[in-house]
Each structure stands twice: as C-alpha cells, then as structure tokens.
Amino acid sequence: MGTAQIVTDRHLMPAGEGEQASRPALILVTGLFFLWGVANNLNDILIAHFRHVFSLTDFQSGLVQSAFYLGYFCFAIPAALFMRRFGYKAAVIFGLLLFASGALLFWPASVELSYGFFLAALFVIASGLAFLETAANPMVPALGPADTADRRLNFAQAFNPLGSIAGISLGAVLILSNGAGAAADAASVRLPYMLIAAIVLVWALLLHHTPLPAAATRGERGDAGGIGGLAAYRALLGRPRYLAGVAAQFFYVGAQVGIWSYLIRYVGVALPWLSQRDAAWLLTGALILFMIGRFTGSALLARISGARLMLAFAAINAVLCIVAAAMGGAIGVTALLLTSFFMSVMYPTIFVLALRGLGPLTKPGASLIVMAIIGGAVLTAAMGLVSDRTGTIRAAMLVPALCFLVVGLFARLHLGDAGGHKGTA
Structure with missing residues (x-):
C-alpha cells in the first residue's frame, strides 16, 4: 500500500534545471519510502507480541491497527492542507518529527507496561506517516526534470516493500518474545523503536540542511x-x-x-x-x-x-x-x-x-x-x-x-x- 498523488506540471522542473542540486534530496526522500514501510509492517509483529505480553483477545490485539490507521484517517486532510500552505519540505520534516516522537513514546509505554500508552504512541507515529505519505509522493517529481519524473517516483516506491520486509525481519529478531516475562518482553520494543527514532531525527536534520528546488519548498496562498x-x-x-x-x-x-x-x-x-x-x-x-x-x-x-x-x-x-x-x-x-x-x-x-x-x-x-x-x-x-x-x-x-x-x-x-x-x- 502507498499513497498516490496527482502531480501537475507546475510542480515539476524543466529538464536539466537543478538536477545536480536535488540529487542528495532525492536520496533522502527515497529513504522515506523505506522508513514508513518499516513502521507499517512492524505493527504485524506488535499484534502477536502484545497479545502475549498483555494476555489480549484477538479483538484487543487488533486495536494496534485500529489506533494506527485512525491516525492516518485523522491527519490525511490536515497533512494535505499543511503541504499546500508550507510546501512539501516543511510537511515532510514535520511528519518526521511526529514519527520520531511516537517512536520515542515506546520507552515510557514499556516502563508503564501500558497497552493504552502503546496505542497512543502508534497513533502519533501514524499521524507523522500521514504527513510523509501525503507530501513525499508528489515531492519526488519536484526534485528533478519533468521528463524523468515517473522514473524517479517508481524508483522511490520500490523501496517501500523493502522497508516492509526489513520491518518484519527487525521485529522477528528483536521483539518477539522468548518467554522472559511480561516486563522484559515489553521492554524488547525499546531498542528497535529507539533506533527508528534516532534514524528518523537524523533524516529530518539532513533534509533540513539539504538544498531543494523552489518547487519542493514553496507553499500556496488562498484556495x-x-x-x-x-x-x-x-x-x-x-x-x-x-x-x-x-x-x-x-x-x-x-x-x-x-x-x-x-x-x-x-x-x-x-x-x-x-x-x-x-x-x-x-x-x-x-x-x-x-x-x-x-x-x-x-x-x-x-x-x-x-x-x-x-x-x-x-x-x-x-x-x-x-x-x-x-x-x-x-x-x-x-x-x-x-x-x-x-x-x-x-x-x-x-x-x-x-x-x-x-x-x-x-x-x-x-x-x-x-x-x-x-x-x-x-x-x-x-x-x-x-x-x-x-x-x-x-x-x-x-x-x-x-x-x-x-x-x-x-x-x-x-x-x-x-x-x-x-x-x-
């Protein structure tokens, strides 16, 4: 699954204009597709893990996805409005900050051993991903010549399923329990989510300091x-x-x-x-x-x-x-x-x-x-x-x-x- 966006020609650069300047940005934005693939499919691991840790029913464990996709639902239109007003770059950086904030909340949630706290953290992560998915898809074509826009977007989207596979693999190795007890099992989520938070914050910092073409930074006025x-x-x-x-x-x-x-x-x-x-x-x-x-x-x-x-x-x-x-x-x-x-x-x-x-x-x-x-x-x-x-x-x-x-x-x-x-x- 990925968010499709319709991109008009005015968001694209003429052939050759700013191609070299936007290459580092293209690498960073392509990485976003990988990152949200990791976050999305770690949920499948969490459902099995939390069912064991908190002794949940199938309905209760399924609330992992309910909290997550509720975040997408609530923030899809606000993310689009934010993107129109402040531009793609600002929307992506804001989304990354929300993403990292939600990941960091996994630490206190594991200390409190609170399933509700974990669900709130997942909602925050999803709100950040709503910003990322809404902005990143149309941002990729804006990072280079119009005649190669489709090629760039298809290349970027190829990294999403790779992130999904990486997320499942990461969860299988670092999260799924070995029967060490509820508190220790709950704490097993700390390392992967702190690692994700650190990478996401570094990604936001790098993107903030990376020059982008005007088409990727300007907002729109009025309706x-x-x-x-x-x-x-x-x-x-x-x-x-x-x-x-x-x-x-x-x-x-x-x-x-x-x-x-x-x-x-x-x-x-x-x-x-x-x-x-x-x-x-x-x-x-x-x-x-x-x-x-x-x-x-x-x-x-x-x-x-x-x-x-x-x-x-x-x-x-x-x-x-x-x-x-x-x-x-x-x-x-x-x-x-x-x-x-x-x-x-x-x-x-x-x-x-x-x-x-x-x-x-x-x-x-x-x-x-x-x-x-x-x-x-x-x-x-x-x-x-x-x-x-x-x-x-x-x-x-x-x-x-x-x-x-x-x-x-x-x-x-x-x-x-x-x-x-x-x-x-």
Whole structure:
C-alpha cells in the first residue's frame, strides 16, 4: 500500500534545471519510502507480541491497527492542507518529527507496561506517516526534470516493500518474545523503536540542511480550487462510481491489513510446532510474494485491463480466504500466503479507476481515498471480534473473503469502460 498523488506540471522542473542540486534530496526522500514501510509492517509483529505480553483477545490485539490507521484517517486532510500552505519540505520534516516522537513514546509505554500508552504512541507515529505519505509522493517529481519524473517516483516506491520486509525481519529478531516475562518482553520494543527514532531525527536534520528546488519548498496562498473546498467534497458525493471506489479501497485495505495482522496468529494455530519467530519469517515470505506480484501485475497490465485483472485477482483471493477458513493446517497457511501475490495490484488500480474523469475534483477525491485506509482499523478489529466470538482464528478469514468480493464488484463496474485502461498499476 502507498499513497498516490496527482502531480501537475507546475510542480515539476524543466529538464536539466537543478538536477545536480536535488540529487542528495532525492536520496533522502527515497529513504522515506523505506522508513514508513518499516513502521507499517512492524505493527504485524506488535499484534502477536502484545497479545502475549498483555494476555489480549484477538479483538484487543487488533486495536494496534485500529489506533494506527485512525491516525492516518485523522491527519490525511490536515497533512494535505499543511503541504499546500508550507510546501512539501516543511510537511515532510514535520511528519518526521511526529514519527520520531511516537517512536520515542515506546520507552515510557514499556516502563508503564501500558497497552493504552502503546496505542497512543502508534497513533502519533501514524499521524507523522500521514504527513510523509501525503507530501513525499508528489515531492519526488519536484526534485528533478519533468521528463524523468515517473522514473524517479517508481524508483522511490520500490523501496517501500523493502522497508516492509526489513520491518518484519527487525521485529522477528528483536521483539518477539522468548518467554522472559511480561516486563522484559515489553521492554524488547525499546531498542528497535529507539533506533527508528534516532534514524528518523537524523533524516529530518539532513533534509533540513539539504538544498531543494523552489518547487519542493514553496507553499500556496488562498484556495485555488484546492483540497480544502467544501463544494468539491459535496460534488464528489454525487458521483456513485467514485464513491464505489472509496468503498472498494476501504474494503481492500481492511483485507490486506487484516490478513497480514493475523497471519502470525493463524500460523500459530494451524502449525503449532512453529515458533512466533518462524511464523514471522513466513510473513516476510508473504511480503516478498506481494512484491513479486507487483512486478508480475505490471507486466500483465500491458495486455490486460486493470479492471479485468483486478476482478480475476479478487475472485482468486476470495476463494483462497474461504480455503483458509475451511481447511486450516498447511493448506490454509499456503492459501493465506498466496493472497499476498494477488493483492499486489489492487490498491493502485482502485486508486486510478476511482479518480478517472474527476478533472478538477481529482485532488479532493484523492484525499478521501487516502482516508479510506481506515478500513485497516475497522476490519482488522472486526476479524478479531469474529475470532473471539467463534473461538477460532480460521473463521476470521471470512471477513477478507467478503472484502475481496466487494473489490471484485467494483472492478466489474469498469469492465465496459472504453479504452481498456491498461497500465493502471
């Protein structure tokens, strides 16, 4: 998952202008994609870890994602408004400071041994990431010539899944418990999060002292039909296809986050001879499959429309989730792992299809789709509730099965659109 942004030509530099000056900044901004990948997927480790440390139910442990994605939801539009007023650079630095502040809060939370304190820290981290994701995507094209903007952005986005894999690996090695007792296990989060805080603060300092082109630093005055116009949001409510796209993104993100959040828990039940660390390495494998799916999906989109490919992938994933719910064991684990491959094209494809034809409503439309990732909070908690009520984590996999059916219905809406719409992911 990543935040797509629409970048107009006025944010881009003419070919050759300032290319050398912006190269260090491009390296630093590219690193942001890696950093928020680490933070996002460490949550999957925390869910398994906190369930053990605080003796939580599945619903209670799922509140890790609820607190996290609530931060994204609350700060998506404020981040966009801040970016318009003060520029990309200021928004990124502010986001980094919030990110580091949330990571630093893990120390007192571990001292207090308070689950609520940890959730508050995650909310602060997510508020910072909302600023980073809102600003970093359009900032990358502003750091060099317009004719190479797409290449720079694709290169930067490639570091996000690498960060996700690094986050799972870091958590597996440094966080997952060895049965040393609740206080010692809670303290195991200190080292990785203090390390993250230190790196993020150094990153903010380096970015502050790095020269950037004017397109990446200037803000905008007034409301030039921008993201804050209430009339634009009222107009969007009269577009059923767009609203269907918002709903599809809500359910897709809920399915993705829910499956990854409970994969370690599912493996622990389905393959009880594996340790939590072994299960975490399986989650790393799922993320690798997701990355492979991105490249495979991009190749397939040269020949198949985005809507048709997403419909097929959504149907496959619905079946895989039903298999995971019904079978358990090695077959169920394999089915859940495979869903990551087929999820890979959904977020960007939904984003593009939902925004198609919005014209001047594109910017406010994009912000609402970003806010739709609150599905990660709502549906992960719903999966935990189903698991607790039924007494089995397998039953919870019916929730993402229904989510993929919603995604498939949205894709079907676009099958008859003219032009084929290839290359959407």
